[in-house]
Amino acid sequence: MDSLSISDLTIRYGNFTAVRNVNLEVPAGEITALVGPSGCGKSTFLASLNRLTDLTPGCIADGKIVLGESGCVLKPEVDILKLRRRIGMVFQKPNPFPQSIARNFEIPLREHGIPKHEISDRTETALKDVGLWEEVSDRLDQSALQLSGGQQQRLCIARALALDPQVILFDEPCSALDPLASAVVEDHIAALRGRVTVIIVTHNLAQARRIADSTAIFWIRDGAGTIVEYGPTKSLFNAASDPDAAYYLSGERG
Amino acid sequence: MKIGRTGDTLLGAFCAVAALTGVGALIWIITDLIQLGLPHLSPGFLTGEVTESGRGGGIGPILVSTVLILISCLTFAVPIGVGCALWFAEIIPEKSHVGKLLSASIDLLASVPSIVFGLFGMVFFCQILGLGFSILAGGLTLACMILPIVIRTTIAAMQAIPEDLRPAAAALGLSRSTTLGKILLPRALPGVIVGITISVARALSETAALIFTSGYATRWPESLGDSGRSVSVHIYDLAMNIPNGAARASASALVLLILILVINLAASFFSDRWFARQSATHSAIHG
Amino acid sequence: MSPSLRDRILRLSLGTTALLSGSVILAVVVFLFREAWPALASGKLSHFFTDLKWQPGSERDPQFGLTPMILASFLVTVLATIIAIPVGVGGAIFQQFYAPAFLGKFHDRLLELLAGVPSVIFGFWGLTVLVPVINRWHPPGQSLLAAGLVLALMILPTVGLTARSAIRSLDPGLLKGAAALGIGRPATILRVIVPAARQGIGAGCLLAIARAVGETLAVVMVCGNIAQIPHSLFDPVRPITSTIALEMGYASSDHRALLYAAGLILVILSGTLVGWQSYRKESFKPRQAG
Numbered sequence: 001m002d003s004l005s006i007s008d009l010t011i012r013y014g015n016f017t018a019v020r021n022v023n024l025e026v027p028a029g030e031i032t033a034l035v036g037p038s039g040c041g042k043s044t045f046l047a048s049l050n051r052l053t054d055l056t057p058g059c060i061a062d063g064k065i066v067l068g069e070s071g072c073v074l075k076p077e078v079d080i081l082k083l084r085r086r087i088g089m090v091f092q093k094p095n096p097f098p099q100s101i102a103r104n105f106e107i108p109l110r111e112h113g114i115p116k117h118e119i120s121d122r123t124e125t126a127l128k129d130v131g132l133w134e135e136v137s138d139r140l141d142q143s144a145l146q147l148s149g150g151q152q153q154r155l156c157i158a159r160a161l162a163l164d165p166q167v168i169l170f171d172e173p174c175s176a177l178d179p180l181a182s183a184v185v186e187d188h189i190a191a192l193r194g195r196v197t198v199i200i201v202t203h204n205l206a207q208a209r210r211i212a213d214s215t216a217i218f219w220i221r222d223g224a225g226t227i228v229e230y231g232p233t234k235s236l237f238n239a240a241s242d243p244d245a246a247y248y249l250s251g252e253r254g
Numbered sequence: 255m256k257i258g259r260t261g262d263t264l265l266g267a268f269c270a271v272a273a274l275t276g277v278g279a280l281i282w283i284i285t286d287l288i289q290l291g292l293p294h295l296s297p298g299f300l301t302g303e304v305t306e307s308g309r310g311g312g313i314g315p316i317l318v319s320t321v322l323i324l325i326s327c328l329t330f331a332v333p334i335g336v337g338c339a340l341w342f343a344e345i346i347p348e349k350s351h352v353g354k355l356l357s358a359s360i361d362l363l364a365s366v367p368s369i370v371f372g373l374f375g376m377v378f379f380c381q382i383l384g385l386g387f388s389i390l391a392g393g394l395t396l397a398c399m400i401l402p403i404v405i406r407t408t409i410a411a412m413q414a415i416p417e418d419l420r421p422a423a424a425a426l427g428l429s430r431s432t433t434l435g436k437i438l439l440p441r442a443l444p445g446v447i448v449g450i451t452i453s454v455a456r457a458l459s460e461t462a463a464l465i466f467t468s469g470y471a472t473r474w475p476e477s478l479g480d481s482g483r484s485v486s487v488h489i490y491d492l493a494m495n496i497p498n499g500a501a502r503a504s505a506s507a508l509v510l511l512i513l514i515l516v517i518n519l520a521a522s523f524f525s526d527r528w529f530a531r532q533s534a535t536h537s538a539i540h541g
Numbered sequence: 542m543s544p545s546l547r548d549r550i551l552r553l554s555l556g557t558t559a560l561l562s563g564s565v566i567l568a569v570v571v572f573l574f575r576e577a578w579p580a581l582a583s584g585k586l587s588h589f590f591t592d593l594k595w596q597p598g599s600e601r602d603p604q605f606g607l608t609p610m611i612l613a614s615f616l617v618t619v620l621a622t623i624i625a626i627p628v629g630v631g632g633a634i635f636q637q638f639y640a641p642a643f644l645g646k647f648h649d650r651l652l653e654l655l656a657g658v659p660s661v662i663f664g665f666w667g668l669t670v671l672v673p674v675i676n677r678w679h680p681p682g683q684s685l686l687a688a689g690l691v692l693a694l695m696i697l698p699t700v701g702l703t704a705r706s707a708i709r710s711l712d713p714g715l716l717k718g719a720a721a722l723g724i725g726r727p728a729t730i731l732r733v734i735v736p737a738a739r740q741g742i743g744a745g746c747l748l749a750i751a752r753a754v755g756e757t758l759a760v761v762m763v764c765g766n767i768a769q770i771p772h773s774l775f776d777p778v779r780p781i782t783s784t785i786a787l788e789m790g791y792a793s794s795d796h797r798a799l800l801y802a803a804g805l806i807l808v809i810l811s812g813t814l815v816g817w818q819s820y821r822k823e824s825f826k827p828r829q830a831g
Contacts, residue, residue: 055424057347081544084427095422097437107436108426111544159426261727266639272631273640273648276701279694280655283666290669337558345555356563358819363566365815366808367755369782373789373804374569377576398565405562429544431551459659462757462782466789486661486758493665493762500669507662518657522650 001197002068002086002166003028004049009063010224011044011053018044020224021063024216026167028068031190031198033208033233036218036248041225042201045218046169049073049199050087051080068166085112088160092172094152096144096159101136104144104155105162112163126162130154130188150181157188161196168192170200174207186211205251209237217245284511291508294501300509304472308492308502313509315474319389319482320458323468326393326478327400327457332450334397335404342405343412344434364402368462371399375467390478392468399463400453407449411442444524451521455514461486485510573805580798589799595768597788597796605799609770611806613685613778616771617760618753620689621696626746628693629700634730637708649705656698664762667691672763679775683765686774691759696749703748707741708734744818751814755807757782781807 004026011019019041026032034042047053048061051073065073073083097104105123114122123140127133132154136147144155153173160168170189174182190211192198202208208215216230217240229236229245240246302312338356346353375395385391415438423433461484469481470491483491489506492499580586585605592606632652636645667687676682715737719729735742765777766787779787781803792800 050425052421052424055421057349079545081427081429084425089425091418091421091425093418095416095418097419097422098416098441099437107432108428111426111428111432156422163426262725265727265730266635269631269635269639272628273635275628276632276655276694276697277648277651279697280651280658282670283658283662286666286670287662334558334561337555338562341555341559345552356559359563359566361815361819362812363562363569365751365755365811366566366569367757367782367811369755369757369785370569370573370804370807373576373785373801374572376789377572377801378568382572398569401562401565429548431547432544434551455657459657459661461659461661462786465786486659489661489665490758490762493668503665504669507665510659511662514657514659515654518654522653 001028001195002070004068004167004197004199005064005066006049007064007066009045009048009061009065011041011048011059011061013056014058017224019048020222020226022227024227024230026197026199027214028197029194030213031193031200031211033212033215034199034201034218035203035205035208035215036225037220038203039225040218040220042218043171045225046089046171046199046201049167049169050084050089051078052084052089054080081111085163086165087167087169088163088165089169090153090156090160090171090173093176094149094156096147096152096155098143098145100141101144101147101155102140104159108159108163122162126158127155129161129191130158131184132158148181150177150184153177153181153185154188157185165196167197167199170198170202172201172203175203205237205249209233217242217248219244219248287504287508287511290501290504291506294505295508299505303474307496308472308488308499309496310502313485313488313502313506315472316483316485316488316506317509319468319471319475320484322389322475322478322482323393323396323464323484324454324457326390327396328450328454329397330394331397331400331404331453335401336408336446338401339405339408339412340434340439343409344430344438360402360405363398364406366399368399368460371395371463372466374398375463380467385479387467387469387471387481388479389468389475389482392464392482392484393478395463395467396457396460399460400457403453403456404449407452408442408446411445411449412438414445415441444527448521448525451517451524455517455521458484458510458514458517459486460484461490465490485513570805570808573801573808577798577801577805580795580802583795585795585799586802589802595784597792597799603795605795607781607799607803609768610779610781610784610803612770613764613768614754614780614782616685617688617692617764617778617780618750620685620774621692621753622746622750624689624693625697625700625749629697629745629749630704630735630742632697632701633704633708634734636705638726638730638734649702652698652701652705655694656702658695660695660756660758661762663691663695663759667759667763675775681765681775681777683763683777684775685764685771685778688760688764688778688780689774691763692753692756695756695759696753699749699752700742700745703745704738704742707738707745710741711737740821743821747814747818747821751811754814755782755811757786761786 006022006024009019009022010017022045036042049065053059053061061074067073067086097107102123106119109119109122124133127136132151135151144152147155174185177185186207189198189200212233214231215233215236216227218225219228229240229242237249240249299312300317301314303314304316305311342353342356375391379385379391379394380387419437423437464484464487468484470483471481472483475482485506489503492503588605589607592604594604594606595609596604632648636648640648671690672682672687675684675687711734715733719733760780761783764779764783766779766783767777768779771778785800785803789800
């Protein structure tokens, strides 16, 4: 469990600035929610934290991201593969590999040098953590694509958990799911508090209110996304000082 | 000007005739070949030696040479073509200059007439590399020719992979080689196989590129360095240069046509099933 | 082996295959050029256009007039194209707008099969079936007409299948829009559908022309192979590709170099057609998006 400290982060795609001057302290073991209207750079910001932005040609992140004691995420010499093991990510659309449930764990665990005999134990523990073990323990060799959407999303969370990450980034993990599946996934995210540091992008303000310790509000300022207000969730929802943020939180916009 | 019901009938009639022409021609060709060739077709014909320059005997050695030419062709074309496609689809950015250059050179290669491949193979493989008129030289020439097909179909198969698998793999800290070898390639494999099947059909059909590279020999080939003619070259030679060769030529043509029809049917069968599966998983995710 | 080392090896080996693949076309052009060089350097290439006859083997008076062959290639291609385009596009329209679904699918499958028939089989069929028919009508049979017909059959699937996909990929809203305006079926097809699909149809036609120019086997077996300027459809002709196929086996020195030069001309011709096609594709893009 590590904290994340982001300072003066600016992200550009060519000439377009998506995110400008973001400063954020993410405390270890807590759940931090990022909210705000669509297209204000939340997802881009999230993707820069594990350097997934490297996959987009022309995307450049400037500034400082410090993970725990170990230093800067953005330095070019950082071993990206190891970094992404420490900072896991779960996406909006469940994206299990189109292979068996067991292979979904085996491939990343083998890649990160976990000895063969530990793999099934780790798989089991991770699946139990997301409440999926009972449902799938008898069909680990079947295709992960046969699971329902909610099950697939929990599988993806388990797959990230199996690597023992310090931080997990969630990019609107419930918005592609039906309400029931969404509630189950949300409960399992909330249960991660104290085990992993969680950063979650969500459009569901009620969800942020239910599970987040702190909330940051993104807004467009001078054509680029930035954080306009940040604080403990409860006080922020009751009395936001930024007028846009207050308006947004009151539910009249967004 | 108004085009009324008569116009509709006229246009419909014209188009029906047009459609019938293509279909009719194919049926005409096939029935002719069956009529001419079937009486000469027998197990002995498929395995027998060539006698009297092809007027007698069978096409056993020619089938063997054909298979050897195909094998040597695929041995080079498949790894190089698939590797090139993977590099294009997964390593370099699509819009980069190198990518555009590579893409253009593959398009140009695909446009080269097969007789020109024959000219090239004759000087490069036969003379400069010293392979002579041989099965290997023919196979290498064909490899150059089918390379664009292998590359294009493999790129298409890689691009048909759901886009979200790549970030999923990257977010788990998987290296590119693992992502490619264990996740993307298994997924694209059916598409790649369809592409290889199409290439095989194309290579089997080819004649012009082989006339000056794999040679004319009709004896049983003993090694890849031997000269050996493919079925298509055999048909050409019988029809053009051997008096009274037409009977055996039509039997050989029938064999070749059946081979190619079977391969093409297999390719479209596999590709139909593959695309059906793709869309099934697609709906499984979204449904 | 560490993952990052593995990645580096992967990049390197894939890059090598890409380099190899990309340089094949370069090698083809370079070696054609190299073999054609004696002819190019000595200015013999101009003989292609100034000599009146093609008698490369003659000891006393070798002549290398390629004009009849270039003309033959051109005429055969034009003949094949003007037959194949209306038939191919007409078939595609029939299949999309007139035929019941099962018949359309059947037509589609047969066209695909026709596309797979090897050129040597087209040539053989032309020689044993079509040529005798033409011969009865107007001897000798092996002729410009026979070559054009066989070639038309060969490129028909290319035209038909691309026209079909171009029509199929049109916005269905186009049809509805036309119907809402009370435009009848033939007018919709001729004035709305075909113009809207012209980009794809044109692409297929260009590909078909490139194929026709480069086709050897189907033509060499039925064209009669006499290097002369034809005066009628029934005269035997000899296109460039046939010349190469027939003479490469025994050609030497100047003759051989000139055949390689002819090959180079073929590459330039078909390369231009394909290059033009991709240029068209580029220049059409913004319009489709807008």
